[in-house]
Amino acid sequence: MRIRKTDTLKTLLAQEDTDGSNTITIDDTGPKHYTVRGENGETLEVKGTYYLANLLQEVWLGNGELDEEKVFMKPLERVDHLMKTHYWHTLSRRMDADNILATLSDEKRSSDKAYLYVPAADSDGLEYYRRITAAHPQIEIVELPKPPFSDGLLAEIDRKPGLLALKYDKTADAPLPYVVPGGRFNEMYGWDSYFIALGLMAHDQYYLAKGMLENTAYQIKYYGKMLNANRSYYLTRSQPPFYTPYLSAFYRRYAQRLSENWLAEHLGIAIDEYQNVWMNPQTHLFADLGLNRYFDEGQGRPKETEPGHFDFILKQYAAKHGLSLEETERAHDEGRIKDADLDRYFVHDRAMRESGHDTTTRLDDVCADTACVDLNAILYRVETDIAALIADYFPQGFEHRGETHTTEQWQQKAQARCNAVQQYLWNEEDGTFYDYNLARKTQNRFVSATNLLPLWAGLCSQEQAERTVKSQLGTLLCAGGIASTAPIGAEVRGPERQWDYPYGWAPHQILIWEGLQRYGFEQEMHEAAYAWVRMIVRATVEYNGLIPEKFNVVKGSHKTDVEYGNVGAVFDYVPAGGFGWTNASLVLGIAKLTDAQKAELDALADKIP
Incomplete structure (x- = not known):
């Protein structure tokens, strides 16, 4: 159907976009019924928020030729189509x-x-x-x-x-090209x-x-x-450190298109990263434990944070030193204030940012002293992935920097880590894994999505997996998926943190789904994946295709009022690529649903006016 693009956009928005957002959502109060008029006199009736939003997207993306089938695509097919044809390209960058x-x-x-x-x-x-x-x-x-x-x-x-x-x-x-997380990132x-x-x-x-x-x-x-x-x-x-799991997954997927020399080069780099970064006792290794921590080699306040981000903590030191908040921050940055406690706070804060969980009560003011369940599960996976790559592609041993690496050596590293995890991170009484604080010589008995990562890594026994799922998943699984943590107690003072309850994030969902499936928890996997995917699909149906950075999984909503905002929640006409790992979680989550669950999600398109 050939249309006049500019005129159609103008009349469609004038009638249906009543809040002036350049989108058509359930918040708009238009008639939710628009007649498209073609250049040759033909017409197309479009009714309902979801289909009108599809129409807006297709008119905006097109060159005056309207494909009716795309307007009436069901939600699962449409979001997959947009990712393949638009979102990944929109998020791609090249220097x-x-x-x-x-x-x-x-x-x-x-x-x-x-x-x-x-x-x-x-x-x-x-x-x-x-x-x-x-x-x-x-x-x-x-x-x-x-x-x-x-x-x-x-x-x-x-x-x-x-x-x-x-x-x-x-x-x-x-x-080489790369994909950024969301539209504002370069x-x-x-x-x-x-x-x-x-x-x-x-x-x-x-x-x-x-x-x-x-x-x-x-x-x-x-x-x-x-x-x-x-x-x-x-x-x-x-x-x-997901480089090695990335390498393993990519090479096994595309081995026919790559050479063994290519694998050898990248496997060598993976070993270098493991040895030079994560096994460095000056930065990341607790040698006495045989376990690892997150760390940042920088000093002082991380300067990339938003203005006012550290006001809560700096207020305490402003009073102590008799200075204004602004002067305290400036004086500390310039080294005119020497305060060991504040310095230590920023050591922990920087380490927490390396964890990717910036920020969370779980790691606030303790991270650099902590052997985290998530990090050690990932490193166990690194060790077992390297062992498996050597076994499958270099069975005579892998030569790197004058040393022969064997499957047995890397299996021994993995077993040593497993033993340390059992000794320091497993809690027999609670039936779960917890972070271990070396300075306090005690576990941090904190319910967190990260406690389930040993299932993804294959780091626990079947019995431990069953007990961990029983003790952790029920508390964390909400209407919209898995929350980052259990509810934070009222005794915890400070700002609301985006990697705490009630917020949920794509990486936790993906890893936990894989872990549940690995240990045979099919019903729990389907339930968790459906909760998360349903929340996202509902957002796309009700809000013009929206796919943002994070969600309030308790309310099942993208509308969050928490640190750093919600990238991807505001756009004109068509989502600006969605958000990278949320996109991926939707694709991977749909693949883990039953046919009945998929049908229920597609039916959402016709359940809103």
Whole structure:
């Protein structure tokens, strides 16, 4: 059907978008019945919020040719179609000549120049980035030496915040692409990339998934770690170490398109990351326990946080030092206030940001002292994945840096970790795993979604899995999916934190579904996946296709009033790519539903006016 795009948009919005949001949602009070008029006199009747929102999207995306079938697609098919054809592309970035200024843009920190940091050892990358920035005098390229980076260099870099280069592909004469979490982000994030890649692989987006994996390997090679994100102020911390699980999943999915030499290169980088980052006793390893912690090598207040983020804690020290709140923050940043307690608070806060759970009561003011269940479950998976890759593809042993790595050696590492987890993290009385605080020499008996991650990693016995599900899942599973934690007690003072109850996040859902399925909890898996997917599908049906960063899973709503806002909740016409790992959770979650559950979700389209 051929239509006049501009005229149709104008009349459709004038009639149906009564709140002026450039979307059509259940909050609008129009007649919810619009007649599309084609250029040749034909008409199309569209009724109901969901179908009118589809119409708006199709008119906006199209060139004047309206595909009626897409307007009347059922929700599950439509969201899958939009992800494949629009969302992943919208969230993709590439640091090439056409986009370098946009990718350098940073809403967290600004400076007088646009600084682009490029590894000095990457001669091809240096030549390329110099070439494409020659016409932009506001961009200054800074050559970065090999890690580790001295405190002095990190302090100098902190005064010049900028973007860290990603991998340049000489064959294509272009940097590799990557997918950002959501529309306001321009940088590539660490653990987000693993979950996004699961969604990409489900949609067979080979080149995007490969580009992100190789960009992660580039970070480990040249910056010393998989970064929180490729900004200069993240050089001091990583994120949950999903690079090896990513490598394993990707290679096993696409082995026919890749060479064994490619695998060998990336397996070597995975071993380097494990040894140099996570097994470093100066930063991440509790050698006496044989377990690991999150840590950040930086000092002081993390400068990328929003203004006022630390007011709650700084007020206590302002009173102590007889200064205003603003002056306390400034004086501490400049080193004019020496306060060991405040310094220690920021050590814990930075470590918590490496965990990806920024922020949560579970890790607030304790993280750097804590052997976390989630981290040690992930590292057990790293060890077992490396053991399995060697067994399957290098059965005679894997040679790396003059050392022969065998399956048996990596299985022994995994077993040693398993023994330590049993000793320090398993709680026989409560029947679950808990974080262990080394400073206090006690477990933190805190109900959290992360306590279920040993099931995903295959780290527990069947009996432990059964007891953990019984003790944790019932408390955490809400109408809209799995909450990050149990309800926070009234005795906990401070701001509401986005990785606490009542909020739920995609990575927890994905990992816990896999863990439940691994140990045979099919009914519980279906129930948990359905709760989460239903909440998202309902949001897409009622709110013009919306797919945001996080949800209030108790209310089953995207409408949240908590730190950092809710990326993806506000847009014009068509969602700006949704949100990366939420997209992936929807694709993966739908695959875990029964046919009856899928039919119920599709029926939501016709249950709202």
